[in-house]
Amino acid sequence: MVMLHGTYNIGIVLLSFLIATLSSFSALNMIGRVWRSRGRSRWGWIASGAIVMGSGIWSMHFVGMLAFHLNLPITFDAEPTALSMLASIFASFIAFYITQREQIRLGRIAIGGLVMGAGISAMHYIGMAAVSIPGVTMNYDPFYWTLSVLVAIAVSYAALFIMNRFRSGLQGLFLSKMVAAVLMGLAVCGMHYTGMASVTFWCSVPSIADAAEDNNIYLLGIVTLSIATLLLVSWGAMFIDRAFLERMAYKDQLTGLPNRYELSRRFESFLSQSSRGAILFIDIDQFKSINDTLGHDIGDLLVLDASRRFEALANKQLMVFRIGGDEFLLIAEGADQTQAQRLAQRLLSRINQPFYIEGNELFVSCSIGIALYPEHGSDRSSLMRSADAAMYEAKAAGKNRSELFNPDIQERLLRRxxxxxxxxxxxxxxxxxxxxxxxxxxxxxxxxxxxxxxxxxxxxxxxxxxxxxxxxxxxxxxxxxxxxxxxxxxxxxxxxxxxxxxxxxxxxxxxxxxxxxxxxxxxxxxxxxxxxxxxxxxxxxxxxxxxxxxxxxxxxxxxxxxxxxxxxxxxxxxxxxxxxxxxxxxxxxxxxxxxxxxxxxxxxxxxxxxxxxxxxxxxxxxxxxxxxxxxxxxxxxxxxxxxxxxxxxxxxxxxxxxxxxxxxxxxxLGCAELEVAAGADYDIDIGGKWSI
Missing domain, CATH: 3.20.20.450 (EAL domain)
Known part of the structure; x- marks a missing residue:
């Protein structure tokens, strides 16, 4: 029997580490979505993260195997190979499930690290069992075998600890995920190459197969293409999810208009880039009556149709927002008083046109308050407060009109x-x-x-x-x-x-x-x-x-x-x-x-x-x-x-x-029938509190 000594391709070794790290980062990124999810979607994100992580660990293992050369033809049995992937995915799922709770303790992280490390080790040694080299047997050194398992467990624990330790901090979230991904990559690679150090290859009849190199390169291409596809799919899912979440966060669900959260972002841009402008606060006058008489569904359709009429006026200098209920806000960059009042008249004309909704012909009006920047405020809060006060003044004056903010309105508002x-x-x-x-x-x-x-x-x-x-x-x-x-x-x-x-x-x-x-x-x-x-x-x-x-x-x-x-x-x-x-x-x-x-x-x-x-x-x-x-x-x-x-x-x-x-x-008047005692007090004070 002759002991064979293998060599490593450094480029492929680095590629295996990169695959393990990117897979871990992608999986942890997906798992981060679990904290904001409930119900079935939470299980879906845990499963997705486990698939990406398990597949990445498995791919890293076989890329690492391709980096190892014995100058002998190496093949892989299908059943152990598939079983090694399942072991990796299952262990990842259990580890993520244990550690992705709102309240997490070190004990749970330790159990998660143990499960993850055991899964990585199981994947590795099951994968090694899939290796088939004619005339070659493999023996394992107990010390290095034990060391490889401990490395996998220890570094998996460190990765999960870092990820859970900093998951609530928004500023450190990306960095913590990156550090955790690198540690997870080290866990996988450390376990793999420590495990490879524990194995010795014994061959009874040494021979060299010239075709081995070509087969290895072909297999490397397949594994690399598979993991690249997996990463692209996972990143695409995260991108789509993030875009959807952003729409949910910054778009009004009924009208599709920017909401008050987007208003905060746009306002800062408006104030920093414009030297003047106008804020128009709009409230539909008859909305509550329509809601009460025709129902909320008709009210929603009315708001939707009204928003389309307002949105039709939008351009680069005019932004339309729905800030709640039947209230809208317009930011007109660069507009002066005359332009703002003309815009208000156009809005009134549009809203006064009849609405045809579910067989109902509705006639409504709106009240508009106008505040000018910087005359009536230099920040978002003061401008919106001024426009809101002017809008209520328009309502008090009879509705279906616009009012420009002035100091008298402010005084009346403060008195009120x-x-x-x-x-x-x-x-x-x-x-x-x-x-x-x-x-x-x-x-x-x-x-x-x-x-x-x-x-x-x-x-x-x-x-x-x-x-x-x-x-x-x-x-x-x-x-x-x-x-x-x-x-x-x-x-x-x-x-x-x-x-x-x-x-x-x-x-x-x-x-x-x-x-x-x-x-x-x-x-x-x-x-x-x-x-x-x-x-x-x-x-x-x-x-x-x-x-x-x-x-x-x-x-x-x-x-x-x-x-x-x-x-x-x-x-x-x-x-x-x-x-x-x-x-x-x-x-x-x-x-x-x-x-x-x-x-x-x-x-x-x-x-x-x-x-x-x-x-x-x-x-x-x-x-x-x-x-x-x-x-x-x-x-x-x-x-x-x-x-x-x-x-x-x-x-x-x-x-x-x-x-x-x-x-x-x-x-x-001479209405008294009897003499009334002088000074009688008929104004009875009931006292107490005015509760119902």
Missing amino acids: MQLENDLRKAMEYGGQFIVHYQPKWDTRLGRPIGFEALVRWNHPELGIVAPSEFIPIAEETGMIVGLSRFVLRQACRDCIGWERSGLGMYTVSVNTSVRLFDSQILFEMVKECLQESRLPSDRLELEITESIVIHDMNEVIRQLNQLREIGVKASMDDFGAGYSSLGSLDLIPIDTVKIDRLFISQSHIPARRAIIRTIITLAQQLNLEIVAEGVEEEEQVELLTEAGCFIIQGYYFGRPMSAPQIVAYLKE
Whole structure:
């Protein structure tokens, strides 16, 4: 027996190390996707990474075998060769599964390194069993055999440790993967060449096969081509996945427009490269109503069609973003004030064209706020805040229009923010709200028959804040529910207090909000206040507006009927100001119609007088009581009484007054039946917090 001594081709040895490293890097890159995946996709990425890693280890082994020359013909048995690949892939899968958890400990990494190292060793020695050399036998040195296994385990542990140690750090992620890949390549190569050092070849009849070199070169080409294909496929998958993730992260899924994350990136570019420009903040005005009435699917299609109309204007200087819901933002680079306002008009014209969606012809508008750079802000936050404030100004001014930001808007915005904060405190601690009452005068009796309760806010620093300022804030924030409870309770107490003091029996009316009907607690709230004050239910009237009714007519009618069953009355406030009442007035369970003050103030116009007479006639035919609001002149009183409206509310017969002032007012009119104790306080403070 003669011991054979082999030689190594250094170029192929380096190629084997490169293959092992690239395969490891590609596999670890794919495994990194596991941390962001859930469910089946997580298993898919683990399996993909294991296939790439196992195949790379296997390819490295056979390339390494091709680097070893004995000058004898070498062949490989198919079954052990295939089994060696499966062993490598299976070990890689188990190791990745063990170590790719959200919470990983050193014990798991140690087990993963053990499994990976054992798999590399198994692959190597199974692959060696596949080697077939005529007339040659192989013996293994126990020391080097053991050393090769330990090298595989130790370096596999180091690679997995580094990868898991730095996986949460974004800046060090690429470097940690590269270091881990190099260590994994060293583990595979170290194990392979240490294992090759443990084997000796003994030949009984040495011979040299001239064809061996050619066969080896051919096999090298096949293995190299296979691993190159595998790497390209894995890198292609990562590229596609990364492109998909980027689209998911920076593109709006419904419209395909850049989203607010992309807006942050583009804004920085805009601010650094442009000396001037404009920001247009767009909000679709009727979007919520369409969502509520036609459904969210129609709403989504509306947003999609609107986005296409906006996107049609986009170019290199004009970028369109969807930043949420029905809100869009446009960045117009280089645009001045005139150009920005012209662009806003083009946007308004486009959105005003009818939308044809699922058999529905929809007409909507939008409100646009314009902020100029650098006049209205030098950074993203201030510019967007300015454009947003201008957009809300456009909505407040009537919608379907654009507004250019100005310092007055900022002042109003700051005041609104202050009022909202102070309103929350006032609701929490109480003591700042008072209820005033405006008389309802019956011209036939020559005296008041009831009062409308009106809340006032006595701010400790700002004084009396107008209801037109704080009521909309309370509506938007939901605080109107607690505020309405306070007004209702105080009004019931004061009304029954006047009766008990001998000032007469009156009705009291309280305004309601759509939020009260949405809260589903209006009935219980009214019942509680009536029981607490012992006011007869027929002496309480709730005032609703047309906007409340059209919000959800069926639900409003249901709750009004529930209240009428216990005797509470209802009135339609500001009748004629809306657009739905005439067609459904007979369906709404109300007792009174209040003519909108706009018609009264313009009663000198013949057309307005005709409308007033028509409303009165309609109410009489429906057996409804009629009240006129905002009456300030004697001529208006004469017109109304002549037309058949005898109950009048306005400054002509009395301004809103506090509860003690109402007492003095009634005494002066001679309404008191009994003497009222001097200085009696009828403004009852309920105290406490305004919770619902």
